[in-house]
Amino acid sequence: MKYDGTRSMHEHCIEMTNLAAKLKNLGMSVDDSFLVQFILNSLPPQYGPFQINYNTTDEKWTSNELTGKLVQEESRLGREGIKVAHYVQGAGSKVGKGIKRAIKEHHPT
Template sequence: MYILSITLHSQASSVIVFNGLNFSEWCEQVKFHLGVLELDLALLEDKPTAITDTSSEEEKLYHKQWEWPNRLSLMFLRMTIANNIKTTIPQTENTKEYLNFVEEWFRSADKSLAGTLMAQLMTMKYNGSKSMHEHIIEMSDIAARLKTLGMAVDDSFLVQFILNSLPPEYGPFQINYNTIKDK
């Protein structure tokens, strides 16, 4: 039992923490680690029906086999979610339900984040407070984040957003670029 708790903690420590922006990567890592630990039964199978006086030995055994991984998997999930997000997720004692709640939370947060990032990309202006290289990298990073949210920004649009973010003194550069591009 003690060795399992150390292994569970060690595995959870190696999973990236879900921070609201990295659901796909976090979910993939969680499922992998729970599979390696052979604790993924509660994710793969629905909760068995409650045990009654008329339950067969087979049903009782399956219930017991499902309950243990469910409890540990739930702990594992909670250990790998940022505290500020944990408090917004409805509490349940079912791993599969909990993961679905996290995914729903992510999807709603995802939509608002995508809108914010798109607005940021479209209105961003170069003000000289950082190098041109840093400005372009920042805009490229925003486009990459949008892509992970399912909103890919075509490279030609990204270049246009970058050109539009430049102040008037870069006008000759913009004209030169557009001339070269059209050839």
């Protein structure tokens, strides 16, 4: 599961936490440090510097701490005008036409 920008970062982290809880209910224990790595690995390239910062510090965060810091990072990226690209998956000509229409609406010629 990758973060695609269709939801807020907070919602994404909650969804990942819920997946870990479902695995736990199935008898697969998910350690919080594993969940932190799971969330970090789901981030798009715009969060690369954030990931590097986490990996170079001695302090390790809980999943709740990570969620709070990612919400702050999402806000910072938004203020800097860095948008997270939306990943679109589909088949057929309708998908391509929808993308072309969206591009024309945002960038009229």
